[in-house]
Amino acid sequence: MVVQHKRRGGAVAVLAAMAVVAGGGCSDPGAAAEDGNGPAAGRSGGAADEVRRAADALTGARSSKARTSMEMASGGTRVTIRGEGGYDFARGVGRLKVVLPPDAAGEDEHKPITELLTSGALYMKNRGAGVPADKWVRVDTTTLDDGNLVTGGATDPLTAAELLRGADQVTYVGDVEISGQKVRHFKGVTDIGRAARVAEPHARASLAAAAKGFARDVVPFDAYLDEAGRLRKVRHRFAFVNEGRTVDVTSTTVLFDFGARVVVQLPDEKDIYSGRVEA
Numbered sequence: 001m002v003v004q005h006k007r008r009g010g011a012v013a014v015l016a017a018m019a020v021v022a023g024g025g026c027s028d029p030g031a032a033a034e035d036g037n038g039p040a041a042g043r044s045g046g047a048a049d050e051v052r053r054a055a056d057a058l059t060g061a062r063s064s065k066a067r068t069s070m071e072m073a074s075g076g077t078r079v080t081i082r083g084e085g086g087y088d089f090a091r092g093v094g095r096l097k098v099v100l101p102p103d104a105a106g107e108d109e110h111k112p113i114t115e116l117l118t119s120g121a122l123y124m125k126n127r128g129a130g131v132p133a134d135k136w137v138r139v140d141t142t143t144l145d146d147g148n149l150v151t152g153g154a155t156d157p158l159t160a161a162e163l164l165r166g167a168d169q170v171t172y173v174g175d176v177e178i179s180g181q182k183v184r185h186f187k188g189v190t191d192i193g194r195a196a197r198v199a200e201p202h203a204r205a206s207l208a209a210a211a212k213g214f215a216r217d218v219v220p221f222d223a224y225l226d227e228a229g230r231l232r233k234v235r236h237r238f239a240f241v242n243e244g245r246t247v248d249v250t251s252t253t254v255l256f257d258f259g260a261r262v263v264v265q266l267p268d269e270k271d272i273y274s275g276r277v278e279a
Helices: 013-022 047-052 054-061 157-166 192-198 201-213
Strands: 063-074 077-088 093-099 113-118 121-125 136-140 167-178 181-191 218-225 231-242 245-256
Touching (some): 047 157, 047 181, 047 218, 054 063, 054 157, 054 218, 054 231, 063 093, 063 157, 077 113, 157 167, 157 181, 157 192, 157 201, 157 218, 157 245, 167 218, 181 192, 181 231, 192 201
Antiparallel strands (some): 063 077, 113 121, 121 136, 167 181, 181 218, 218 231
């Protein structure tokens, strides 16, 4: 199947093939309770303000390692894509190795896809049929109907944090531990359009595109912040329409080893494939 990027519900790169396999409809994920409740509400303007500042805290942390997972649910079928790598928040670039699941019959193991994330673009190697092994595929994320929140099988970690700038109805759930460190757990919803209007320039165009492409503009989330306000884990629950069917996608990003060295070198123009790409 040829990948087609269309406004409001076209097939989207990696998830397109998954949607065809899964098929069917999904239930609507629930939202959270009211803004500013709980023990964290008194801190610096309330729970919502803490969550909205998560992207700024990541930029201050400069870099980290990252693990991602993206689970798609449709028609009672669930498939998961996993990724691992690192992100340089100061430069706004990252590198992930994304592993696709086998096909519905448990066969056809897929080679990991190397993804380079940067402002306005996604680069993929081992992308799919018809692409030479030594070439990259470049996707302009500002033209995607999801702004690359789900297209690559992993949400760009910095964009995931920028999306939280539209946070509302935020509640402090309590303290939990992630990898032995105490973090604060918040639940809420974020409005993609609102986030796009207040996001930093590097994320604004992609989020503006996403605001037009999802079945629901309001995205439920769970966010986990450490004492420095850095995002340690975030889970977003998106919904988009593919070939007339609503598909629910849960995207989870975990950040750790802040300050770790992250090397990202974008490909030269001669190494970018410009031909036909199939899913």
